[in-house]
Amino acid sequence: MGSLKDLFFGSDTEREASNMENEELQKENASANGDLVDSSMLVGDIISKHPLAAQFLMECGMGCISCPASQMESLAEACAVHGIDGNEIVDALNDYLLEHNA
Numbered sequence: 001m002g003s004l005k006d007l008f009f010g011s012d013t014e015r016e017a018s019n020m021e022n023e024e025l026q027k028e029n030a031s032a033n034g035d036l037v038d039s040s041m042l043v044g045d046i047i048s049k050h051p052l053a054a055q056f057l058m059e060c061g062m063g064c065i066s067c068p069a070s071q072m073e074s075l076a077e078a079c080a081v082h083g084i085d086g087n088e089i090v091d092a093l094n095d096y097l098l099e100h101n102a
Contacts, residue, residue: 036094039086043078044071046093056096060089 037046037053043065047054057065061082064070070078079086 035097037075037090037097039076039079039090040074042071043073043075046075047071050097052097052100053093056093057089060084060092 037050043057047057047065054065057078061084062070062078065078073081075090076086079089
């Protein structure tokens with residue numbers, strides 16, 4: 001028989017599985033609401049919709065996102081210019097925005 005903690009809160013494995021399910025549900029809801037970022041979106045549109053994205057992108061090595069030219073390029077183009085994997089940035093940015101409810 002498990003501990004009292006496991007009885008009330010589930011085992012560590014069960015809690016991890018539940019947390020993963022909750023994260024997937026959050027992503028599905030965000031996707032359905034159009035709140036997720038994708039690589040084809042313009043950097044300017046992303047920052048307008050999600051102001052927290054500006055700091056995140058700068059910390060990823062895109063220090064020039066405030067440049068007027070960068071506002072009119074897609075996130076994929078901006079990543080390519082900086083030699084950054086666009087898919088990794090999209091995934092990390094969406095996780096960051098979901099975590100911070102932006």
